[in-house]
Amino acid sequence: MSQTRSAQTAKIPGSKTAQGSSQLSVPVTRIHNVEADGVRVFYRAAGDPGSPVVLLLHGFPTSSFMFRELIPRLASDYRVIAPDLPGFGFTEVPAERKYVYTFDGLAATIEAFRAALKISRFALYVFDYGAPTGFRLAMAHPDRVTAIVSQNGNAYEEGLGDAWGPIRKYWAEPTSENREVLRKNILTLEGTRWQYTHGVGDPESVPPESYTLDTALFERPGNKDIQLDLFLDYASNVKLYPAFQDYFRKAKPPLLAIWGKNDPFFVPAGAEAFRKDIPNARVEFLDTGHFATETHVVEIAAAIKGFLAENGLSR
Numbered sequence: 001m002s003q004t005r006s007a008q009t010a011k012i013p014g015s016k017t018a019q020g021s022s023q024l025s026v027p028v029t030r031i032h033n034v035e036a037d038g039v040r041v042f043y044r045a046a047g048d049p050g051s052p053v054v055l056l057l058h059g060f061p062t063s064s065f066m067f068r069e070l071i072p073r074l075a076s077d078y079r080v081i082a083p084d085l086p087g088f089g090f091t092e093v094p095a096e097r098k099y100v101y102t103f104d105g106l107a108a109t110i111e112a113f114r115a116a117l118k119i120s121r122f123a124l125y126v127f128d129y130g131a132p133t134g135f136r137l138a139m140a141h142p143d144r145v146t147a148i149v150s151q152n153g154n155a156y157e158e159g160l161g162d163a164w165g166p167i168r169k170y171w172a173e174p175t176s177e178n179r180e181v182l183r184k185n186i187l188t189l190e191g192t193r194w195q196y197t198h199g200v201g202d203p204e205s206v207p208p209e210s211y212t213l214d215t216a217l218f219e220r221p222g223n224k225d226i227q228l229d230l231f232l233d234y235a236s237n238v239k240l241y242p243a244f245q246d247y248f249r250k251a252k253p254p255l256l257a258i259w260g261k262n263d264p265f266f267v268p269a270g271a272e273a274f275r276k277d278i279p280n281a282r283v284e285f286l287d288t289g290h291f292a293t294e295t296h297v298v299e300i301a302a303a304i305k306g307f308l309a310e311n312g313l314s315r
Contacts (some may be wrong), residue, residue, distance in 0.1 A: 019040025027075035027208045029068070035110035042090035042176075043083040046075035050262040052146070053119050054306075056082035057110070059128020060215045061192055061227070062226075062291075063089025066127070069107070070293055073301035077315050078308070083113055085133065087226040089217065101226045103129075107136035121146055123313055125304070128151035128266070128290070129230070132237035135244045138315045147302055147311055148254045150274070152266045155244040159270015161263065171235040179228055186231075189215045189225045199289030204293050236313055239281045248277035254311040258303050260292035261285040282307060 029046040044064045055068050055076055064082035074080045084091040085106050086099060093099045111132055114122075123146045127136040131153030136147045154160065166185065170178045183193055192211045198201035218224055248255070255278050257271040274281040284303060288295045308314060 025071065025076075026094040027070045027072050027298070028292045029075070030129040034116050035111065036116040038094065039086055039099070039109050039112075039255060040094075040117075041083050041086075041109070041113050042092070043113070044071060045076075045079070045081045046071050047079040048315070049079055051077065051079045052081050052313050053122040054078045054125055054304075054308075055078065055119070055122045055127045055134075056128025057127065058082070058085065058088065059130050061088075061187075061195070061216075061218065062210070063217070065089065065213060066210065066291065066293055069297040070301055071299065074304060076230040077305060081119070081122075083110065083174070085110070085129065087223065087230065101229045103132050103136070103230070103237055106133045109124060110134075110228050111137055111140070113313070118314065120144065123147040123149065125149040125151065126150045128153060129295075130249060131155060131246060132240065132244075135247070136240075138251070138253070139247045141249065144255070145251075145253055146313055147254040147308060148258075148272070149258065149307065151231050151258050151292055151300065152260055152263050154270040155241055155248070156240065156270050156272055156273035157241060158236075159266050161267040163264035168229050170232060174232055178229065182231055183224055184230060185216050187227055187314050192218075194264075196288075196291050198264055198287070199260065200295055201287065201313075205292070210291070210294060245277050248274065251279075254307070255281040256307040257281060257283045258292070258300055260288040260290055260296075262288060263290040265290055 007031060027046045029044050031044055033040050033042050058064055058066050067082045071080045086093050086109050087101055099105065111217050121144050124138060131150060133153060134292060164186045166181060170182060170308045192214050196206050196211045255274055257274050259268060259271040268285060271283050275283065286292050286296045286299060293300055
């Protein structure tokens with residue numbers, strides 16, 4: 001298990017702080033690994049260990065790398081922790097673990113990760129696959145979740161866009177032919193780049209290392225089949241939507257839905273729907289696509305910090 005390290009900052013010479021000193025402190029993001037649920041979970045962390053925790057859960061097809069610009073922007077006020085889900089990024093699942101790649105399985109691993117790091121309470125930032133993973137944790141222990149930020153993290157049927165068409169067909173007919181259609185059209189460099197750039201005003205503004213890294217990790221032996229298994233199991237999340245919504249109604253966690261409004265997978269109606277169950281939910285739209293942190297990280301960080309502070313969650 002990795003050792004807890006005290007928060008550190010980088011000093012930028014020649015810069016001025018609010019107090020007029022000649023250096024600006026920038027929180028340093030560090031990488032760690034911890035054994036949890038028979039898995040070696042890779043994670044990024046920054047911030048004072050004594051500060052309120054914000055747990056960042058990524059989605060498909062990325063990893064905690066998607067939070068590389070967000071983590072330091074939050075870490076001055078929060079302890080920020082971002083694990084790689086099993087099957088993604090640099091988390092390692094031993095073959096002898098015989099891991100079953102389902103969303104129940106991902107949630108169980110992240111719950112074990114939480115326990116290993118002794119995180120008792122946390123605000124939850126969920127994106128894409130991180131939403132059904134994180135909502136399972138919240139349903140199981142509502143008292144642990146201090147607030148939820150959903151960035152294109154869906155929990156409503158009306159939030160599912162037309163881009164789900166080929167995957168819905170796979171749910172209805174899980175044949176080898178339909179599986180291969182997804183393999184050849186989604187699990188490619190072109191398919192991944194499209195997810196990052198669709199709906200973005202200037203597609204060239206999206207850093208190429210993002211979709212290039214995702215594609216490289218897909219190419220590891222057996223990884224595409226892991227992704228195809230999770231595509232099939234995503235139907236289990238849709239079946240759980242009513243349970244997620246029941247949790248929202250009963251627990252009413254403070255919730256910010258901040259959404260790339262041009263997302264072809266999770267459309268704006270999914271953000272608006274949170275208000276049906278949490279009337280005080282805050283909903284904000286950004287003029288971008290699915291991966292909003294690639295183009296609007298400054299706006300997202302500011303919205304999160306303001307939202308959490310207003311709900312009494314600040315250092």
